[in-house]
Amino acid sequence: MSNRKPEFAPLWGLDVKDGELRIGGQPVSLLAERAGATPFFAYGRDLMTRRVEELRTALPERVHLHYAIKANPMPALVQHMAGLVDGLDVASGGELLVALDSGLEPETISFAGPGKTDAELTQAIASGIVINMESHGEMERIAEIAGRPGARPKVAIRVNPDFELKTSGMKMGGGSKQFGIDAEIVPQVLSRLGDLDLEFWGFHIFSGSQNLRADALYEAQEKTLELAAGLAKHAPAPPKMLNIGGGLGIPYFPGDKHLDLTEVGDGLARLLPTLGPEFDDTEIVMELGRFLVGEAGIYVSRVVDKKESRGQIFLITDGGLHHQLAASGNFGQVLRKNYPVAIATRMDGEATESVDIVGCLCTPLDRLGDRMELPKAEVGDLVVLFQSGAYGLTASPTAFLGHPAPIEMLV
Ligand SMILES: *Cc1c(COP(=O)(O)O)cnc(C)c1O
Numbered sequence: 001m002s003n004r005k006p007e008f009a010p011l012w013g014l015d016v017k018d019g020e021l022r023i024g025g026q027p028v029s030l031l032a033e034r035a036g037a038t039p040f041f042a043y044g045r046d047l048m049t050r051r052v053e054e055l056r057t058a059l060p061e062r063v064h065l066h067y068a069i070k071a072n073p074m075p076a077l078v079q080h081m082a083g084l085v086d087g088l089d090v091a092s093g094g095e096l097l098v099a100l101d102s103g104l105e106p107e108t109i110s111f112a113g114p115g116k117t118d119a120e121l122t123q124a125i126a127s128g129i130v131i132n133m134e135s136h137g138e139m140e141r142i143a144e145i146a147g148r149p150g151a152r153p154k155v156a157i158r159v160n161p162d163f164e165l166k167t168s169g170m171k172m173g174g175g176s177k178q179f180g181i182d183a184e185i186v187p188q189v190l191s192r193l194g195d196l197d198l199e200f201w202g203f204h205i206f207s208g209s210q211n212l213r214a215d216a217l218y219e220a221q222e223k224t225l226e227l228a229a230g231l232a233k234h235a236p237a238p239p240k241m242l243n244i245g246g247g248l249g250i251p252y253f254p255g256d257k258h259l260d261l262t263e264v265g266d267g268l269a270r271l272l273p274t275l276g277p278e279f280d281d282t283e284i285v286m287e288l289g290r291f292l293v294g295e296a297g298i299y300v301s302r303v304v305d306k307k308e309s310r311g312q313i314f315l316i317t318d319g320g321l322h323h324q325l326a327a328s329g330n331f332g333q334v335l336r337k338n339y340p341v342a343i344a345t346r347m348d349g350e351a352t353e354s355v356d357i358v359g360c361l362c363t364p365l366d367r368l369g370d371r372m373e374l375p376k377a378e379v380g381d382l383v384v385l386f387q388s389g390a391y392g393l394t395a396s397p398t399a400f401l402g403h404p405a406p407i408e409m410l411v
Pocket of ligand 1: 068070071089112206209210245246247248287288289290291390
């Protein structure tokens with residue numbers, strides 16, 4: 001006999017009343033009416049607020065929290081986050097405009113990303129935000145552009161560390177990378193920086209993403225602080241900011257567990273005092289995307305057809321990978337695994353049916369759930385995909401097959 005128990009990643013912060021899932025205190029079926037159409041994304045304000053509170057409680061007071069808006073750049077959501085965190089991190093000129101609209105002080109906004117164009121650098125200089133420089137060439141371009149409007153650009157060095165964040169979903173440092181300046185040539189770049197009309201702001205050291213292990217994060221943070229201490233000796237001024245990256249993950253798949261935040265906080269409380277006096281006035285920044293918003297969002301689609309094919313039952317929805325690519329397993333995953341899923345109005349039902357949940361696109365890649373044990377669902381039911389607050393809509397190929405864009409709502 002196969003295991004008939006539903007197996008999902010653990011869920012957080014959700015609320016069920018009278019057998020129906022609610023987000024932001026509102027039943028999902030009511031939200032579907034409010035949206036006027038399915039599919040839609042709903043993001044819970046209170047969930048984002050609670051998540052930031054949890055972090056503030058666990059982390060040392062010295063740590064400033066930044067929201068990396070590429071995780072979810074919806075303007076209303078960014079506005080909500082801007083009221084909770086200490087700064088925003090952007091990765092394009094477009095995101096920069098959204099971040100500036102929030103009204104946060106420009107020097108709490110930083111811009112990282114390879115391949116910044118002259119137009120984007122001009123935007124960054126004109127608005128007075130901090131530029132995390134990704135190469136020596138980029139630094140020379142900034143100095144040249146700044147020669148024109150006159151403002152003194154605030155620049156930090158994004159370092160490509162000589163280590164990786166272990167057991168990470170996505171490694172973004174170590175080895176040869178398109179990100180950052182190799183740690184070993186940073187002293188040389190810092191010496192050149194001192195000759196240019198640039199304001200040295202600090203260091204940005206980001207080693208990886210989507211990590212669920214506090215011990216791996218601790219190890220990377222320890223190496224990050226050591227690296228920063230070594231590099232600061234070569235800097236023209238003490239760093240105003242040290243961005244130690246983030247990498248805090250959320251559970252997506254069966255077997256994943258929530259990260260132990262207390263352990264992360266205790267680890268940082270041990271590590272930060274090891275920084276020397278040159279860091280006494282340095283703002284320590286952690287930049288987080290999915291950890292702040294990923295679990296606060298759901299993607300809801302409607303069952304438009306139910307059919308059986310050679311013994312297997314298919315729930316065919318009006319959603320799909322064009323809105324939620326990552327849940328389909330096609331966003332860099334090697335093996336497809338199921339995101340947590342529920343039938344919105346059957347939360348108290350027994351899991352009595354094994355179904356494949358698919359989207360409406362004419363490609364076999366469009367799978368939202370394989371062999372899932374769920375309460376019996378019918379045409380018209382609402383299928384909820386959890387963990388959809390980050391890297392959902394804007395990380396998906398929305399033009400593929402020409403369906404209308406989904407609604408996004410903050411609730
Ligand atoms: C994408 C990115 C982040 C956010 O990563 P999450 O896994 O969403 O927390 C943070 N910093 C940098 C530099 C990034 O590129």
